[in-house]
Amino acid sequence: MAKTMEQLMDLIDKIPDEPAKPGEFILPELMAIQIAHQVRDDDIVFAGTGLPMVGIMTANFINAPHALLIYEAGICDGKTMHVPMSVCDHRAANLCSSLGGLVDTFGFYLQQGFVSLGFLGGAAIDKYGGVNVTCIGDYWKPTHRFTGSGGNSDIGTMAKRTAFIILQEKRRFLDRNEYTTTPGWWCWDFKTNEWKPKREVWKGTPFADSGPVVVVTNMANYKFDKNGEIYLDTFHPGVTVDQIKENCGFALNVKNVSGETKKPTYRELFVLREFVDAELIFLPQKVEYPASLKKLIKG
């Protein structure tokens, strides 16, 4: 007999909180848990659709149970049981504190300055954390046209801190984006036609000091220095610094590397697999638990 969810809940504290070994987890799992670690228990989080949503739900189940999650369609403090496929999925609204609409989320919560952490995706990023989700090539005649901003540029500039999750390739990690949807720590000042620190362009506004703080990719985690430039913080297990440099389109600062990215623990993987994506929607390829754990879980 398969265990009930209540029985599985009782098991959580019995699962060792020790790092899993290589081969016992897949990369998207590691990435989801990396996102989760960015969330603090007192954060008000505004997350975009996709892996960011999975990551913050994981955080809510592991390290930040009181973090307040905002989903842009109007949901405030959803307490999700079944993973949402959209930011307007009624699953995300389960037991939420209040329900409104876009004016609530972008006006009352975001522009009012309540949001402490934004979590977003992107198609390409520049070395100051500016993100492109609009197009590749000429704006009028693009070789690829993506979705465009959505909430990316609003959240990415008005949340106190923002974390981005991006697939790392040379053509996606750029010195300068062809199109900047969400400006990073340096951006274009269209009034004076100058490339400037965001703090100067946004001077006097409540959001001059808000911006990207973390980038999570399939190869590494990044942070930003005082000048707003991205640097390599940790490399994921099995990835070398050289490989990372090869997959970056500019001269990457690798002087402040703090080491290897922490592997997910068995307990974190258990929560992610059994409670966050139990329906196998986001992470359909799962690896087996080690034999001792399998015995404990299947009982």
Place this chain on the structure above:
Amino acid sequence: MFKRGATKKAQIMSLEEAVKRYAKDGMMVAFGGFTAFNRNPIAFSWEMVRQGKKNIHVIDRHGSACTWILNAAGAIKIYETDWMGWGELAGKLDVNMERTYKAGKMILEDYSHGAMAMRFLAGAIGAPFIPYYAPQGSDLYNPKYDALGKAGMRDGKNPKIAKKKFMEMADPFFNTGNVVLLPAARADLAVVHVAQCGEKGTARWRGIGTIDKEICFAADKVVILCEEIVPESELRKNPEDNQIPYFVVDAIVECPWGAYPSSVPYYYDYDAPFLRGMDAASRNPEDMKKWKDDWVFSPKSWEDMITKVGAKRMLDLRADSTLGYSTRLLRGKKPAPRMTVPLSVARSGY
């Protein structure tokens, strides 16, 4: 403004009649709901395609199954939006729309989600424009990238199209830096799908509001599609649960399952496999044509289209009366677990 001097009487009519009377070629339309997942008034756009409506200027804060289906028929001429996607986890980008755009068959004006929300808010409260900390330094506010301006459409001839995409100015009151002034969004027609509507037009939904109230107040004409028409007297027992007052409503269409394959919370869930099928079909023109023949042109009516979806699928999608969504639909590779309390609440409270 004063576009309405007195209350008007909303009329109950069929889907065909509502589209015939209110959807006109070349008009500016705003659709309710959110992406392809929540309360899309799809039946209306589906019927627009069947009646061959053309050259539509869609003004929306993002794509949906409505824009997907209109674009599939080549009916969109101008798309003022902030997100050209539609299906999120069931197919993020509208691939067919990317094709239309790249072929130069559509004018696309980019804004951001918050900016479009503010534009509709301005339209709803009768303000001509609204200040917003829209992201300075973003190419969204690069003066070069004004698509309607480039097309020569900001000449004031169309009263619905603003003479500028945006304007930047320093806060003259509190010295809080630069803000962007955004023009009000005011569509010719707003179409929303709700759970219940009284015979007089008072409308109610459950679940998220998205921007449905704002688009209704911002538009000249409002068509409400609903799962059921209920007595006004019933809706007035709990008026705090109603969102749209009847005096802005022009037409009421009772259209059960009219938001399929999106969801109507507490009525039915979104059909994830069907949405994935739409995404797959949009990847090449031949499949797209077959999809349209199968699902748009061959059914005799919307009722016939839903009959084609089938009773089994409808049973799977029927919403749980306490959760508001279905736990029977297979969304991924495993069925939804039976749960009574979210893990975070069970372990740490609220």
